[in-house]
Amino acid sequence: MIEKSIKRNKRYRIQRTLASLMLFNILCFSAAPAVSLAAPTTLATAETTDSAKTGDAAAETKNAKPDRVPSAEQLGLEVESAVLIEPSTGQVLLSINADEALPPASMTKMMTEYIVAEQVKQGKLSWDEVVTVGENAAKTEGSRIFLAEGDQHTVKDLYIAMAVGSANDATVALAERVAGSEEAFVKMMNDTAKKMGLKTAFFINSTGLSRADMPEKYRPKEDKETVMSAMDVALLAKYIVEDHPDFAEFTAIQNYKFRERDDKPIVNYNWMLEANKDITNFKSYAYEGLDGLKTGHTSAAGYCFAGTAERNGMRLISVVMGTKSEPARFVETRKVLDYGFNNFEVKEVQPAGATVEGFDKVQVKKGKGKEAKLVTDRALTFVVPKGSNGSNIQFEAKLDSTSVNAPVAKNTKVGTVTYNYKIEGMASTQSDTLNLVTAEETEKAGWFKLFLRAIGEFFADLFDSIKNLF
Incomplete structure (x- = not known):
């Protein structure tokens, strides 16, 4: 009985102390605006070995076979x-x-x-x-x-x-x-x-x-x-x-x-x-x-x-x-051009304004909204084998910072995404880098909304802390 009484008193003292701290912090928040001391950071590069999966592009299977064309050596050019x-x-x-x-x-x-x-x-x-x-x-x-x-x-x-x-x-x-x-x-x-x-x-x-x-x-x-x-x-x-x-x-x-x-x-x-x-x-x-x-x-x-x-x-x-001869230059050119027209086509594999999986939003500080949607700034176009949809395109994306400060204008550059596309039979890998930009404008929130948001975030953090004590 004595031990239980001691535990109850100890728990009461902790709760009273926490309540006092809560009151003190509320008074502090009401007296001064919130100040962020967090330094800007760069998000680590993300990479996928699957196809470039975007909001507007069809998802591909992980085991997609690489695209292939005949090699240039097979033409026997003289x-x-x-x-x-x-x-x-x-x-x-x-x-x-x-x-x-x-x-x-x-x-x-x-x-x-x-x-x-x-x-x-x-x-x-x-x-x-x-x-x-x-x-x-x-x-x-x-x-x-x-x-x-x-x-x-x-x-x-x-x-x-x-x-x-x-x-x-x-x-x-x-x-x-x-x-x-x-x-x-x-x-x-x-x-x-x-x-x-x-x-x-x-x-x-x-x-x-x-x-x-x-x-x-x-x-x-x-x-x-x-x-x-x-x-x-x-x-x-x-x-x-x-x-x-x-x-x-x-x-x-x-x-x-x-x-x-x-x-x-x-x-x-x-x-x-x-x-x-x-x-x-x-x-x-x-x-x-x-x-x-x-x-x-x-x-x-x-x-x-x-x-x-x-x-x-x-x-x-x-x-x-x-x-070696005047006719030969045209005979060889025909081989080269036939190789191109028979095997390739130019295809827009992703439209402008597409989202990139895992990089479709950025945190917004002091904005009316807490997040801004991110999209690509232009279309992605590659030369692909005829009939291909570019199933083994890979991407690497990175953001310049984990968050941006409001106000944020539409089409603000926040990061980049680089697409790489390798076709078997070709020596070079196609590559293109697009900007990740905000899809809409985010206005700055008023001081009262920011104040209420700060209180809400404080209590959320506080209750998480209390919960973890028991």
């Missing part, structure tokens, strides 16, 4: 290098020795075409402007339209001669018009290559001619040659088709009569133009959807071709370098 890319995503679908710097021959003119088209786009040049041919252009040999010094032609005529007939003299004439001299234009070419992120590209002239084939008076002092990797050529082509979507107005021209007195028109060196399907000499090479871009040939480069075609809304860019 080239020094080759590459195939899908420009809207930048995804490399095929790569064979694609990063080695090689002589690109007249594919060099793609950079000249890009710069001239940019000049027109920016209003610094007009298609109708008349250009007077200088000595350098008149003395330039190789593929040409036999311009004489003092001849005058429009920018558009010279551009078509360059794009369709690979005319070296027309190319130099345009370069000199833009920059004052070919040497100054070459500096523009190399500067533009750096801005584009071309890692191997180096130009010594506007045409792609070997140094020894340039007019002696106009050769660069440094004994170097123009080089580009197949990858850099493809990236340059990507800039052309994206920045100048009207490129085919020039590159798809089958033939062009440059002067009224010319006996024959300029014939496009690109045998694969879709329009050639009815031309006896070219119909066996004509390729559905192909509308560009540029051929090239020198003794050092062999036969090269940067091609682009569009089918069913998907455009591909292919580059082959160092083939």
Whole structure:
């Protein structure tokens, strides 16, 4: 009996002490606002080996088989290098020795075409402007339209001669018009290559001619040659088709009569133009959807071709370098493009505004709501094998902080999610990082609501503490 009485008294003293503490804290809360001393923290990265499961995407099974395509080696390409890319995503679908710097021959003119088209786009040049041919252009040999010094032609005529007939003299004439001299234009070419992120590209002239084939008076002092990797050529082509979507107005021209007195028109060196399907000499090479871009040939480069075609809304860019004959560059290009169109499609695998499992909300301090919904800021698009839904896409997500302070505007970046997608048969893994943003605005709560919330949280914590004592 005595022991029970002692226990009851002890329990009473504890309860009285706790009640006193409760009263003291209530008085403190009413006298001063709550202050958070918690330092911001970064949530540890989360990773899943399952598919990227999002609020708007269908869940996949854990044992989903990886997507697979034939390997590039199975094509048996007879080239020094080759590459195939899908420009809207930048995804490399095929790569064979694609990063080695090689002589690109007249594919060099793609950079000249890009710069001239940019000049027109920016209003610094007009298609109708008349250009007077200088000595350098008149003395330039190789593929040409036999311009004489003092001849005058429009920018558009010279551009078509360059794009369709690979005319070296027309190319130099345009370069000199833009920059004052070919040497100054070459500096523009190399500067533009750096801005584009071309890692191997180096130009010594506007045409792609070997140094020894340039007019002696106009050769660069440094004994170097123009080089580009197949990858850099493809990236340059990507800039052309994206920045100048009207490129085919020039590159798809089958033939062009440059002067009224010319006996024959300029014939496009690109045998694969879709329009050639009815031309006896070219119909066996004509390729559905192909509308560009540029051929090239020198003794050092062999036969090269940067091609682009569009089918069913998907455009591909292919580059082959160092083939052994003029027909071979088109035969090998067909293999590369067929590989792309037969095996791949571009698919939006997740729409914008999707939620990411485990990262679908963030705590909001001092807000009318305690949490804010998080969604992705844009759609997720990958190149997938035909008929695939990207079942083995993986993701890693992280938040910049475990909480944010109100007010919080809609589309506030709170974290990121990176998706990785590996296809068997392809050397590279596709990757894309999206922002996690707030789906709606969260206003700051008034002081009275914050006060009541603080009291409620205090009592909740207090009762948890009391419960744990017994």
